[in-house]
Each structure stands twice: as C-alpha cells, then as structure tokens.
Amino acid sequence: MLMPDALHAALATPGLIWLCLTIGAAGLVRGFTGFGTAMIFVPVGTQFLPVADVVFMMAATGIFSTMxxxxxxxxxxxxxxxxxxxxxxxxxxxxxxxxMTRIDPVALRWIASGVIGLTLLAVITGWRWQGRLGWPGRFAIGGGAGTVGGMTGLTGPVVIVFYLANARDVRRVRANTIIFLAMLDIVIVANILLGGLADTATLWVALILTVPYLITTLIGKRLFDPSLEKLYRVASYGVIAAAVISGLPVLD
Known part of the structure; x- marks a missing residue:
C-alpha cells in the first residue's frame, strides 16, 4: 500500500476521534503514574479495531511517548x-x-476486561504481595507480562499486581514501570512487524495517536507530584474503571 493511500485509510479508521480522545486521557494517567495506558485504551480500542491492531498501536505509541x-x-x-x-x-x-491469533476476538475482549478488572480490584483494595521477590519470581512475573501483553496489549497489569504493588517508593515504582514497559513495547512491535501482523495503515494510525498521547503524557509528567499520590491514584482508578465498563462486549 502506497504511503498516501495508507494515510488516507488511517484517517478513515472507524472511531478515530474516540481513539484520539481515549489515548489522550491515557497519556495523562501514564504521565503522572507511569502506567495505565493499555488499561484505558484497550477496552475502547477493541470496540473499533481488531485486537492485533490495538496491540500494535499500544506498543508503538508507547515507544514514542517513552522518549x-x-x-x-x-x-x-x-x-x-x-x-x-x-x-x-x-x-x-x-x-x-x-x-492472540488463535483466540476468538470477543473472547479476547472478555479476557482483557477480566485482567483489567482484577488488577484494578487488587490495587484499590490494597492487596499486597507478601513474599520476597527473588530472581525466579521476577522471571515469572516478566514472563507473565510478556504473554498477557502479546495476547491483549495489556503489558502492565501483571507487573502492577505481583511486583509494583509491593513497592513503597513511589518514584522508584514509577521509574521501573516506565522503563520496563518501554522495553516490552519494543519487543512487541518487533515481533508484530516480523510476523506481518500489521500493515502501513496501522502504523499511520499509531503515528496519529502518538500526537495527543505525547502531549498529554508531557502534561501528566509536569503535574506529577509524589505528595499528591493519593489524588492521582483515585483519578486514575476512575478513568480505568470507566474504560473497562465501556469496553465490555455485552454492551455492544
């Protein structure tokens, strides 16, 4: 597909305005918490696009915003x-x-909603991993994040629940999450491109979404203040909950 044709196809993407608004809200949350983008975007994105496209867009926009x-x-x-x-x-x-290529798309949407819902419940209720996180645990958590991220685009929840929820240093948690998700985004994009699961039009949509995402991420970063952590978390939980409810297949 020629580049002008691909751009034209990208601009005709169903729900593009809603996707831009959603990624903008996700950028704010990402900027001041370090996570939450996929938990907000995936439930909405899968209402308009194939899961493979959503996974690619999440990873591609994540690379740009992480800069x-x-x-x-x-x-x-x-x-x-x-x-x-x-x-x-x-x-x-x-x-x-x-x-992701083997499971029914509607089933994937239910899986994504379930993962987000359980993650949100665990964090809101203050669930904490009580054990000591050694090297085997880190490999298991990273492996789980890679599997769930590749299947649904949700790269953060596994780490948030089983690793980051146990941390006490807010700044270190935020930094660890940002760098880990950046590394994972690069791996996902490389695998999708090598596997031929995304075309030029999908890349253009990702580039379009990067603009509002990068702007709001920078705004969120400037707003970040460790002393206001509780306020940030309450706001983030509300946005994530609204996204997951709107993305339930039963509401189609």
Missing part, C-alpha cells in the same frame, strides 16, 4: 530488576501473539 519519560526514569529505576523482567517478557511475547 519524554525515559531519561529521568532510567536514572531512577532499578536497572538490574527491570532488565530481568524485560528479558523474561521478551521470551514469552511470541507465545502471547500466537494466542
């Missing part, structure tokens, strides 16, 4: 821990993408 957050996050993150998680995730992403 604004990565330098500071890289200085603050635990590099050894994040690298371990990312390595394990890289190994399991192909399995997740394979499952």
């Amino acid at each position: 604004a957050l990565a330098p500071q996050a890289w200085r603050e993150c635990d590099k050894g821990e994040v690298s371990t998680l990312a390595l394990a995730a890289a190994v399991t992403v192909p399995m997740g993408l394979w499952l």
